Amino acid sequence: MSGDARRLLIVHHTASPTLQEIFEAVRRGATTDEIEGVEVVTRAALHATAVDVFEADGIILGTPVNIGYMSGALKHFFDTIYYPCLEETRRLPYALYVHGNSDATGAVRAVESIAAGLGWQQVHQPLTVIGAPTKDDLSACWELGATVAATISPA
Template sequence: MNTIAKKRLLIVWHSRTGAAHQMALAAESGAQAIAAELQAEHRLDIVVKQAAQVDAQDLLGADGFVFCAPENLASLSGAMKEFFDRNYYCALDQLNGRPYAIMISAGSDGSGAARQTERICTGWRLRLIAPALIVNTDAQSPQAITAAKTITDNDSAACETLGATLAALLL
């Protein structure tokens, strides 16, 4: 009889232009691939949810997290920040030690949003598994900033690797 507990990876995302959503889906793909490679698909649930749809029960039911959002005006996007604000105290002192990763889509920098996410997750006492992955879209004009984005194959591969790494740690 198999007594190994099933693990749940929660990928929380927000995106306006599509880049962060593509990054979240790439992380999911990487997590699925490593679970298949380890012949452990039956031991991992991967849940991908938009930040606005995530509640405290989703957080409490997860064993690890990927937080994926754009940087807006040198900080975390408002919808992702609202997700953290809405759930912070409901999950406080209940997620201690769980692993997480950060993926940020940015027009030029991304470090402000990454730092902000790290500070929030430090309060939850989560364990960062790798430096934040920042995908730079080089969007500098108003038109480029608001335009739909497609991330590069290299950026997608990096997101897959991060998702796979987190999944492998859970398995």
């Protein structure tokens, strides 16, 4: 990547084969050859740090729904980065994908609330996949990844 490349960070908790399939579709969209000048970096939510966020020009968050809420791993990520990133990452473009077996409203609301508190800018509507992902769901995941990458692309 050249010096003017932008960095897209994908922070995810991929705890099942279904979430792996969704994550891979998002990553394929973010790394499509049609978008130039974007380096995609992935971090498991339990290992992502404030430094990762500081170095990012955009972020995609991915989580399963656990007991009506985001995963504990994604919550840990937010607990770790919230105050260090509070002033430094305002207006950071972000998007969210969520997988659940039924209702994902609570997980989406929780992530949106924290991201709003950080001052991050939502650049794609939250993507919710319920149950086994369909071909249309996976296409929407690809689109989410490509949209965020295109949003931060210097080209």
